[in-house]
Amino acid sequence: MMADANKGYVGPIPPGKKIKIVFVIGGPGSGKGTQCSKIVNQFGYTHLSAGDLLREEVKSNTEQGTMIQNFMHEGKLVPSDVSVRLLLKAMLASGNDKFLIDGFPRDEENREAYEKIINIDPEFVLLIDCSREEMERRILHRNQGRDDDNMDTIRRRFQVFEESTLPVIQHYEKMGKLRRVMWNMEYNTMKLYVVSTQ
Ligand SMILES: Nc1ncnc2c1ncn2[C@@H]1O[C@H](COP(=O)(O)OP(=O)(O)OP(=O)(O)O)[C@@H](O)[C@H]1O
Numbered sequence: 001m002m003a004d005a006n007k008g009y010v011g012p013i014p015p016g017k018k019i020k021i022v023f024v025i026g027g028p029g030s031g032k033g034t035q036c037s038k039i040v041n042q043f044g045y046t047h048l049s050a051g052d053l054l055r056e057e058v059k060s061n062t063e064q065g066t067m068i069q070n071f072m073h074e075g076k077l078v079p080s081d082v083s084v085r086l087l088l089k090a091m092l093a094s095g096n097d098k099f100l101i102d103g104f105p106r107d108e109e110n111r112e113a114y115e116k117i118i119n120i121d122p123e124f125v126l127l128i129d130c131s132r133e134e135m136e137r138r139i140l141h142r143n144q145g146r147d148d149d150n151m152d153t154i155r156r157r158f159q160v161f162e163e164s165t166l167p168v169i170q171h172y173e174k175m176g177k178l179r180r181v182m183w184n185m186e187y188n189t190m191k192l193y194v195v196s197t198q
């Protein structure tokens with residue numbers, strides 16, 4: 001992180017490294033993971049999905065894994081310090097300096113914990129704006145065997161998105177950091193939109 005570019009930075013990332021972070025937010029099934037995979041292939045970002053990191057942790061069969069599994073099964077958000085520390089660990093392990101962070105922050109508490117622990121301002125926040133009807137259709141056709149892709153949990157995940165994630169989106173909108181792309185936008189148009197900010 002360059003001293004001038006990050007004046008006042010206090011955090012765990014080694015000084016002298018300029019880290020670029022883009023948050024990718026959207027409702028459940030809006031296509032965050034799909035679009036991140038396309039972007040990283042072309043632009044050298046590391047894609048970190050908070051949900052995938054949590055699912056990996058569940059596989060560890062630890063007490064923490066079981067706790068995470070219960071939260072995810074109910075469509076609730078796991079405690080912020082857990083998700084932020086998993087993200088930080090993955091960032092440090094990657095050695096890269098450009099990250100697309102998919103599905104995070106999900107609520108104001110996540111955002112505050114991120115600011116406390118990692119403390120790197122996102123370049124911008126990409127919102128994939130998708131109709132609920134389309135998101136539901138996509139999740140129900142996804143067939144990835146996800147424990148939370150059932151109608152009861154899906155309802156709860158939508159509720160969390162509307163009640164807890166929308167305030168985060170509004171926060172970044174007020175800061176002028178929000179870039180909104182529509183779910184039915186052509187990928188090439190969206191790519192130009194994203195890349196034009198590089
Ligand atoms: N533009 C698109 N058109 C049609 N289907 C799409 C599109 N983008 C993604 N999908 C499909 O929709 C499903 C959900 O996409 P994806 O897993 O990327 O969403 P997500 O936002 O990461 O969801 P979650 O929040 O549940 O992790 C997948 O089956 C994916 O193949």
Ligand SMILES: O=c1ccn([C@@H]2O[C@H](COP(=O)(O)O)[C@@H](O)[C@H]2O)c(=O)[nH]1
Pocket residue numbers: 028029049050051052054071072073075076077078079083102103104105106110148157
């Ligand atoms: O920051 C986060 C991200 C995710 N979760 C939990 O994981 C599931 C699935 O997330 P996806 O992004 O859809 O893969 C989500 O419903 C939460 O239970 C979280 O707690 N915090």
Ligand SMILES: [Mg+2]
Pocket residue numbers: 032033049051103
């Ligand atoms: Mg996803």
